[in-house]
Amino acid sequence: MTTKSPAEQEFMATAEQALPTYRPEGAPRPKRPTELAWKTASYLFKQKFIHRRKRFPLVTMLEPLEACNLACEGCGRIREYAPVITKTLTLEECLNAVEESGAPIVSIAGGEPTMYKELPALIEELVSRKIFVYCCTNGILLERVMKQIPPSKYLSWVIHLDGMEEQHDIAVVRTGVWKTAMTAAKKALEAGYRVCSNTTLFQGSNVEDLHELFTLVTGMGFEGVMVSSGYDFVDGPTQDMFLSREESIRVFNRVLNDAAIKRIRFYNNPLYLSFLRGERDYQCTAWSNPTYTVQGWREPCYPLADRHTDNVNGLFTDELWTHYGVGVNDKCANCMMHCGFESATIYNAISSPVGVASLVKSLVTKRSGVGAP
Ligand code: SF4
Ligand code: SF4
Numbered sequence: 001m002t003t004k005s006p007a008e009q010e011f012m013a014t015a016e017q018a019l020p021t022y023r024p025e026g027a028p029r030p031k032r033p034t035e036l037a038w039k040t041a042s043y044l045f046k047q048k049f050i051h052r053r054k055r056f057p058l059v060t061m062l063e064p065l066e067a068c069n070l071a072c073e074g075c076g077r078i079r080e081y082a083p084v085i086t087k088t089l090t091l092e093e094c095l096n097a098v099e100e101s102g103a104p105i106v107s108i109a110g111g112e113p114t115m116y117k118e119l120p121a122l123i124e125e126l127v128s129r130k131i132f133v134y135c136c137t138n139g140i141l142l143e144r145v146m147k148q149i150p151p152s153k154y155l156s157w158v159i160h161l162d163g164m165e166e167q168h169d170i171a172v173v174r175t176g177v178w179k180t181a182m183t184a185a186k187k188a189l190e191a192g193y194r195v196c197s198n199t200t201l202f203q204g205s206n207v208e209d210l211h212e213l214f215t216l217v218t219g220m221g222f223e224g225v226m227v228s229s230g231y232d233f234v235d236g237p238t239q240d241m242f243l244s245r246e247e248s249i250r251v252f253n254r255v256l257n258d259a260a261i262k263r264i265r266f267y268n269n270p271l272y273l274s275f276l277r278g279e280r281d282y283q284c285t286a287w288s289n290p291t292y293t294v295q296g297w298r299e300p301c302y303p304l305a306d307r308h309t310d311n312v313n314g315l316f317t318d319e320l321w322t323h324y325g326v327g328v329n330d331k332c333a334n335c336m337m338h339c340g341f342e343s344a345t346i347y348n349a350i351s352s353p354v355g356v357a358s359l360v361k362s363l364v365t366k367r368s369g370v371g372a373p
Contacts, residue, residue, distance in 0.1 A: 022151050023192030029221050030194050033153040036132055043104045044350050055316035057103040058343060061291035061302050064089045064118070066111040070138055072172045074202055074230050074241055077111060080305070087294040091118040095125060097292035100312050107134045107158075107289075114141035120148040127154045134158050136198060138172065139181025146188060156194035156223060159185050163199075163209045164216075171202075189221050196267050198226045202241045207254045214264040224267025227255065227276070228338045231303035245334045249278035271345035272338060284325050284332065284340035285347045290315050300324045302339040304331055 023029075040058070047056040065088040066081035078085065089097075098106055106126055113119055114137050126133050136158045149155070159181055162171035168178040188195050197217050199210065214225045229252070232242035243251065256266075256273050266273060274280050286301035296308035300320055314320065326332050335341075 023190065027192065029189065030151065030153060030192055032194070032223055035153070039104050039130075039132070044346075048350060053316075054318075055285075055287045055321070057101045057290050057312070058288045058346070059105045059107050059339075060098050060101040060103045061289050061339070062094055062097060062106055062108050063110045063291065063293040064094055064108065064113060064116040064122070066294060067115060068110065068112040068138070069115060069140055070112070070172050070174060070177065074171070074200060076231070076303070081111075081294065084294055088116060089292075089294055091121055091125075094118070094122050094292075097297075097312075098126065098131065101290050101292070103290075105132045105134070107136060109136040112138055112141070114145045119145060123149050123155060127152045130154060132156075134196070136160065138177065139184045140177060142181070142184035143187060146184075146191065146193070151192040151194075153194070156196055157185070157188055158196045158198045158226065161197045161199055161213060161217070163206060164213050167206055167209045168213075185217070185222070186220060194223050195221075196223050196226055198228075200228055200230045201243065201248070201251055201255065202230045203243060203247070204241070205251060205255075207251065210255055211260055211264070214260070214266075218263070218265045222265065224265050226267045226338070227252075229276070229336045231337050232334055242334065245336065248276070248334070248336050252276040253278070268338060268342055269345055271349070272342040275341055275345065276336060280345075282341050282344035282348060284335065285344040286324075286337075286340040287315050287321065288343035288347065289339040303335060303337055 044058070047053045063077075066077050067085050067088075068075070068078050071078060108119070108122070110116070113135055116122070119135075123133055123135065131154065133155045135155065137160065139159045142157065142159070161178070161181065162168045165178040168181075169175050185195055185197075197213075199213070201210075217225060229243050229248040230241070252273075256277055261273065271280065275282055284301075286303075289302050290312050291298040291302045291305075292312075293305075293308070296310050297312055297315060298305035299307050299309045299315060301324070304324075309315070323329060324332055326335070
């Protein structure tokens with residue numbers, strides 16, 4: 001039996017019971033649905049071997065607003081979109097973007113999506129279309145929106161956590177956020193929602209503290225822990241916080257050591273974890289995650305917008321991708337984000353029909369995931 005740290009014990013003792021009890025007493029906790037594996041694989045197979053598309057989306061990144069109730073140090077979005085920070089997409093614009101992209105998975109991000117008043121209607125509609133939804137949140141308003149959005153196997157909350165209480169509250173520049181987010185996560189699990197966490201690594205990320213967090217959330221029943229390195233947004237308030245490629249590899253070798261990989265339920269697929277440790281090399285396939293914002297589709301990718309465009313197909317052209325990628329564009333030099341490289345592990349794995357079969361197997365056995373950025 002693992003011994004809980006004092007911080008874990010304190011958290012578990014103080015988190016209150018769930019509010020909306022969607023999950024009948026004694027019912028099993030929801031798991032990653034097998035349907036996700038089959039749907040993803042059949043979509044990939046069709047796009048690649050029947051429609052013979054060279055580039056196509058897998059996850060639509062949808063940002064209905066860029067405003068947030070926090071101002072984290074490492075956040076590019078709230079700074080990049082400052083001139084249009086009050087703008088929001090209509091429900092119709094959101095659904096049109098999802099339709100136009102056609103990907104089977106939608107990641108709702110921002111900004112803080114729980115501040116978007118149409119979020120319940122948006123999720124309800126996507127779920128009714130059997131689209132898998134990952135809704136990324138800092139957790140502050142999660143309890144409130146849960147009252148309006150029932151659990152579904154098509155929906156997973158993805159809670160942004162950068163460490164245990166002290167470290168996280170420093171990263172998000174507000175005291176009390178960790179406790180609020182973790183309490184909401186516990187209630188979400190009790191109520192029957194699927195829940196993941198998402199952690200971005202920066203300079204000074206405390207590896208021991210992250211291991212403590214990841215062990216805690218794995219023990220609580222989170223479906224998985226997503227990790228990624230931060231992208232060096234030019235709009236970031238300080239460039240010193242971002243990791244170079246070499247620094248990312250060094251820190252991920254410590255975060256993803258063999259003991260941690262055995263103990264912690266990581267959501268990212270093992271090939272991407274191996275890439276983060278510097279054991280494999282891939283070229284970016286960020287066209288797999290087209291990102292729709294209040295200004296249109298980001299071109300070329302989720303972390304970098306040299307411009308915005310109205311036509312999603314403009315993101316899949318040879319012409320565009322002669323200008324981007326590691327070794328091609330200086331802005332890509334330090335990027336190891338999972339929207340660009342976790343997708344690359346998947347697209348690489350499906351270069352043949354046998355590869356698709358192996359991918360299904362790995363998704364079904366829960367050793368591989370696709371999800372938020
Ligand atoms: S919670 Fe997310 S969107 Fe909000 S400021 Fe922090 S990183 Fe940016
Ligand atoms: S490497 Fe890919 S995901 Fe990263 S900034 Fe460049 S184009 Fe975007």
